[in-house]
Amino acid sequence: MTPQTIIFFGRSGCGKGTQAELIKKYLEEKDPARKVIYAETGARFREFTARDTYTGKLTKEILAQGGLLPEFLPIWVWTGLFIDNYTGNEHIITDGLARRANESPVLDSALRFYKRISPDVVIIDVSDKWASDHLLGRGRYDDNQEEINKRLRWYEDNVVPAIKFFENNSDYYKIHHINGEQTIEEVQKEIRSKIWRSLKQRKK
Numbered sequence: 001m002t003p004q005t006i007i008f009f010g011r012s013g014c015g016k017g018t019q020a021e022l023i024k025k026y027l028e029e030k031d032p033a034r035k036v037i038y039a040e041t042g043a044r045f046r047e048f049t050a051r052d053t054y055t056g057k058l059t060k061e062i063l064a065q066g067g068l069l070p071e072f073l074p075i076w077v078w079t080g081l082f083i084d085n086y087t088g089n090e091h092i093i094t095d096g097l098a099r100r101a102n103e104s105p106v107l108d109s110a111l112r113f114y115k116r117i118s119p120d121v122v123i124i125d126v127s128d129k130w131a132s133d134h135l136l137g138r139g140r141y142d143d144n145q146e147e148i149n150k151r152l153r154w155y156e157d158n159v160v161p162a163i164k165f166f167e168n169n170s171d172y173y174k175i176h177h178i179n180g181e182q183t184i185e186e187v188q189k190e191i192r193s194k195i196w197r198s199l200k201q202r203k204k
Contacts, residue, residue: 001031005092005116006195007107007173009163010124012151013131013138014180015187017042019124020095022188027091037085041096044077066150074099075106082110092116100158104165112172120195121166121173124180124187128152 010016049060098107176194
């Protein structure tokens with residue numbers, strides 16, 4: 001198997017983290033000789049804010065207030081992950097990267113710099129109502145309707161324009177829209193089917 005690059009996007013509550021983890025597990029099973037770099041900014045920020053540094057403290061305060069971090073921080077987090085861990089032979093899965101329009105070209109420049117071939121962009125599509133119902137059903141303390149509506153608006157205002165960048169560069173990226181309003185197993189099956197069908201077409 002050639003090294004795969006899979007970029008996940010989707011509204012809050014669509015299950016993209018679960019699907020990314022399942023794809024990671026699938027790649028590890030199918031290609032055990034090759035490592036998987038899983039770039040997930042949420043977990044990286046939780047690690048980062050736990051540090052006793054001034055930047056970590058400011059970041060924690062902004063996140064606690066539901067504020068927006070400056071672009072340099074998420075870019076610094078994932079570029080550091082690549083610089084420290086990428087050797088040229090790994091699979092790459094991203095979840096939560098390039099979530100603003102001005103961040104997309106930065107990720108694009110990194111993938112082209114590392115000579116990644118035909119990255120797959122997986123967009124898990126769910127309606128606002130479906131996402132809202134799913135988030136409320138989790139019962140987490142921060143999943144109230146006002147907060148959920150804020151996250152969904154943020155997705156439309158920021159992430160959708162970021163996705164457009166990749167869609168407008170479809171000569172390099174393979175775009176896959178996935179019906180997220182299915183069971184976890186059905187969503188995973190559709191993702192694998194579309195990615196590996198695309199992979200077979202590239203080999204022809």
